[in-house]
Amino acid sequence: MPSTPTASPAVVHHLYDAHHRWLYELLRRRLNHAWDAADLAHEIFVRVLKRPPQLDGEVQQRSYLATIARGLCIDHWRRRQLEQAWLQALAARPQAVQPSPEQRAIIVETLHEVDAMLGRLPQRVREAFILAQLHGRPYREIAIELGVCERMVKKYLAQALVHCALLEAELDGLLVE
Incomplete structure (x- = not known):
């Protein structure tokens, strides 16, 4: 090496x-x-x-x-x-379901890692991923919104999932830069 x-x-x-x-x-x-x-x-x-x-x-x-x-x-x-x-x-959640300070720190760090991963994706791939994963939109609606065919949406999401797998491997310490 x-x-x-x-x-x-x-x-x-x-x-x-x-x-x-x-x-x-x-x-x-x-x-x-x-x-x-x-x-x-x-x-x-x-x-x-x-x-x-x-x-x-x-x-x-x-x-x-x-x-x-x-x-x-x-x-x-x-x-x-x-x-x-x-x-x-x-803050909008009831006190009874608030995470502990340790859980908060882990969640914030995970959010930063996901944000960084999304930032490395091409714009259309990122948009398709967010529409599918966060908004639960079906491929057809995503295709219409992005102005592409459903097959292209599937390719975008596959690309995003590869990045997610790489992020998970990186977080698990399996990848070394």
């Missing part, structure tokens, strides 16, 4: 020293939350360690870090929206 290249400690140390404060402030302004900014700044440098960039000059370095920061901010906001939707749905 080929090994993943890692950045030399000196390169990452220089990148961290030169740009951490700037990156942290950028994230703090975008997120309006110091702890989230610190967490995301840390995550960015972990990614840099895993996939070292070949960058010349401060402008390229900041551009690279800002690009990663934008993606992580979008992911962060999506996660927050998902959590808020879950908490609102939970």
Whole structure:
């Protein structure tokens, strides 16, 4: 198995020293939350360690870090929206059927994993999957809504189910990136 290249400690140390404060402030302004900014700044440098960039000059370095920061901010906001939707749905349930804090954490993490899986699907595949699984729509209605034949809906759903199986295997630790 080929090994993943890692950045030399000196390169990452220089990148961290030169740009951490700037990156942290950028994230703090975008997120309006110091702890989230610190967490995301840390995550960015972990990614840099895993996939070292070949960058010349401060402008390229900041551009690279800002690009990663934008993606992580979008992911962060999506996660927050998902959590808020879950908490609102939970608040509407009677206290007697509320899940424990541990169950809540597991459910939220599972929602994030499913959301990430759906985000990796092509748009039509995602739409067909959501219409079938969440809304219980029959293939015929999905085909009409998407403007495709029922056979194509079946293909879309098969593709989505393959992704679900891969996600399940990934969650079970059977797949290694």
